[in-house]
Amino acid sequence: MELSLQSVIGARALGEFEAPAPVARGLPAAAYTSEAFFALENERIFPASWVFAGFVHELARPGDAVPVTVAGRPLLLLRDAAGGIRAFHNVCRHRCLKLVDRPGNLGRAIRCPYHAWTYGLDGGLRAAPYFGGREPRAVPAGFDRAQHGLVPVRSAAWHDWVFVNLDGAAPPFEEFAAPLRKRLEGLDLSRMQHLATIDFGEVAANWKLLMENFIEPYHVQFVHSRTTDQPLADHYTVNEAGCLGCAVDVSREARKPDVLSEDSRFLTLFPNFVLGLYLPDQVGVHLDTPLAPGRTLQRRAIYSLDPAPDPNGRAKRLAVLWREVHREDHAICERLQQGRASDVAAGGGILSPVWEDSVRTFQNLVIERLR
Ligand code: FES
Ligand SMILES: [Fe+2]
Known part of the structure; x- marks a missing residue:
């Protein structure tokens, strides 16, 4: 069932919150305690906004990476080889394992600990060893590496602060x-x-x-x-x-x-x-x-x-x-x-x-x- 604001906090509570009054009410308690309300925020507020996610100074050198959580999703912030700051969904494209689980320097590539799929700092899939058979470079027929890089997330850096916009549709930073x-x-x-x-x-x-x-x-x-x-x-x-x-x-x-x-x-x-x-x-x-x-x-x-x-x-x-x-x-x-x-x-x-x-x-x- 799709969540709606009314079903989560109730039409009456919403009406009371919105009723004009000289002394306004605050949000009903469910807005702070309900799992459903939190889920709705993670569907509608955070993905559609510029969310503050990390610090530039923690991404000082190429390969520095910080896993973060935005809207309940695992994301990865990193500095690429050219010195740019990038954000990706922090998920291996093979079995969707959370790729990086602690801050640190990744060197020149991100290697998945499960089956060693390896991505460049630009997110491109460099290797999917043995995926198609007994040879290290074997890939299944029709498998296109270019289609299986890390999924990028729109990001912006302002002074020391990194912001991300998950749905890519927020107004310009x-x-x-x-x-x-x-x-x-x-x-x-x-x-x-x-x-x-x-x-x-x-x-x-x-x-x-x-x-x-x-x-x-x-x-x-x-x-x-x-x-x-x-x-x-x-x-x-x-x-x-x-x-x-x-x-x-x-x-x-x-x-x-x-x-x-x-x-x-x-x-x-x-x-x-x-x-x-x-x-x-x-x-x-x-x-x-x-x-x-x-x-x-x-x-x-x-x-x-x-x-x-x-x-x-x-x-x-x-x-x-x-x-x-x-x-x-x-x-x-x-x-x-x-x-x-x-x-x-x-x-x-x-x-x-x-x-x-x-x-x-x-x-x-x-x-x-x-x-
Ligand atoms: S899940 Fe990452 S290589 Fe298999
Ligand atoms: Fe205070």
Whole structure:
């Protein structure tokens, strides 16, 4: 049976979510807990979008490859012999075995561990030994190697970030990224140097809760009272469908050391690209990989725009701070997930029209893409 949005969350819950009201509701709990809803997202949202999938700096040399999961599918990102970044379905064309299962350098070819079919870094099938008989080069009559290369996936690299579009039909990448680029105008991201990456492993929360939490400023002063010093009154939301988020311009002069007190921008591209800018010279990017309705893998890369290499042991200090800030957010997102087991959460809770309008727009986008 083909899944439909209505059959997954129910016509009534959908109607209540969409009914105009001065104080809007959030998405019903099933949007965060249901396997069917997650399957629908993996059919309709992720394949049709530009999904953030990996980091260019992890593909530094020809042959470097990173297996990733996008829309529940195994993909492979790699750097080819000519220095280009490519994405493929990470599946051998013989018996559809997952080809590469850990990051590393593949040398000049990708060899399947099962029957040694071998592919070039351009994805072309170079060898299918003994496939047609007892001779190493024997192939069955009518078998055309050119038809059995790795299946490519449309990809784009922007600064340190690799995006993929599974169905090949999303608008041009430039168009997709333009609203975020516009908000970063005046900032020279080409000076960006990677300082550190934090692997958080799995967070026991739906990917949308992590996104929603990032784009609302309401919680910052409460959840991050020890790690930040950015008053709520100095915040505002960025409520533009092409680039959702929030921002803060701190009004006072005095800054506390070792907490986040800088003017900041918390910006996203739908569905899963997350960029934090901490003025004047720090950038952070989250890679969120949805694994199941209640499980999301998260990594954070930290960058500096300061030309000095790691000024004053900055990488270490920032990694300590960000580990703590994320820990605070994860604890909250996991409790948001747990709350969605309650019948009360079927109604979706409610959203502040001032501080969570960006969240509502994000949720509208989810529903729009699932129809
Ligand atoms: S499955 Fe890859 S060579 Fe057989
Ligand atoms: Fe937070």
